[in-house]
Amino acid sequence: MKSKSLGLLAIGLLALSGIQAHATNVLTNPGFETGALAPWALGNDFGAVEFWNVTGADSQSGAFSATATGNHELVQWFAPVAVSDIVEASMWLRMPGTGVAFISLYYSDATDGGAVFSISSDWAKYDATSLLTPGKFLTGFGVYGCSNCAGESRTYMDNALIDTVPEPGALALLGLGLAGLGLSRRRKSA
Numbered sequence: 576m577k578s579k580s581l582g583l584l585a586i587g588l589l590a591l592s593g594i595q596a597h598a599t600n601v602l603t604n605p606g607f608e609t610g611a612l613a614p615w616a617l618g619n620d621f622g623a624v625e626f627w628n629v630t631g632a633d634s635q636s637g638a639f640s641a642t643a644t645g646n647h648e649l650v651q652w653f654a655p656v657a658v659s660d661i662v663e664a665s666m667w668l669r670m671p672g673t674g675v676a677f678i679s680l681y682y683s684d685a686t687d688g689g690a691v692f693s694i695s696s697d698w699a700k701y702d703a704t705s706l707l708t709p710g711k712f713l714t715g716f717g718v719y720g721c722s723n724c725a726g727e728s729r730t731y732m733d734n735a736l737i738d739t740v741p742e743p744g745a746l747a748l749l750g751l752g753l754a755g756l757g758l759s760r761r762r763k764s765a
Contacts (some may be wrong), residue, residue: 601653601737602716615641618648618679618717622765624728627720633731635667635698640733643720643747648679649732650717654682658707665702666718666735674724678703681715692732694721713741715736 603614607629617626625644634640641649646693668676678701679689692701707713716737720730 601652601656601739602651602735605735606634606637606679606733606737607641608637610638612641612649612741615649615651615757618650618720620648620741621646621719623647623720623741630739633669635669635731637736642729642731645720648717648719649683651681652715653737655714656737658709658711660739661704661713661737663702663736663738664704664707664713664716665700666715666716667698667700667733668692668694668718669696669698669731670721670724671696672721672724672728674721674728674730674751675684675721676701676721676730678706679715679717679719680706680708681717683712683714686711687715687722688699698731698733742744 582617604611607615610626610629610631612629615627620626623643623645624688625642626647627641627649629639630642631639633642643649653758666678673696674694675691676694677689677691679687680703686708688706690703694701703716709738718730718732718737721728754757
């Protein structure tokens with residue numbers, strides 16, 4: 576019984592410390608650490624010189640990233656996620672030359688959106704969360720390679736993220752931890 580109370584106390588302390596419980600990333604293979612693109616897929620092609628592929632030559636973290644030369648899309652499709660549940664939609668991009676990339680967002684009602692970002696020659700995080708359309712369900716997330724490039728038209732992408740609000744089960748667990756913390760304090764004072 577003592578170990579159960581300690582476990583509940585630990586969960587309660589985590590809850591009080593402000594650590595947020597998030598669901599796992601909706602995306603699979605977000606950093607290409609499997610050494611393959613799947614389940615990412617090649618999308619629209621507006622002038623690819625080299626299609627998206629996995630490389631170990633450069634990465635934001637880990638051993639791999641995805642790279643392409645030219646204006647070609649890399650996208651991942653997933654089960655619909657309510658935009659209201661998404662707390663972050665982002666990816667890390669790098670472009671040795673100077674240019675722009677388009678981050679694409681796809682919805683369950685067959686509409687899409689996104690925005691053009693000027694890409695840095697160093698790895699930088701590009702956050703598309705504010706571009707999400709309220710009231711919709713996101714089903715796809717992607718990026719187009721270099722468009723209107725000066726110099727080398729290579730694009731690198733790594734560590735994509737679709738992060739959601741805590742799952743109800745995680746919230747219940749945090750509530751249970753808080754209750755355990757309260758019980759523990761109550762016993763000490765009695």
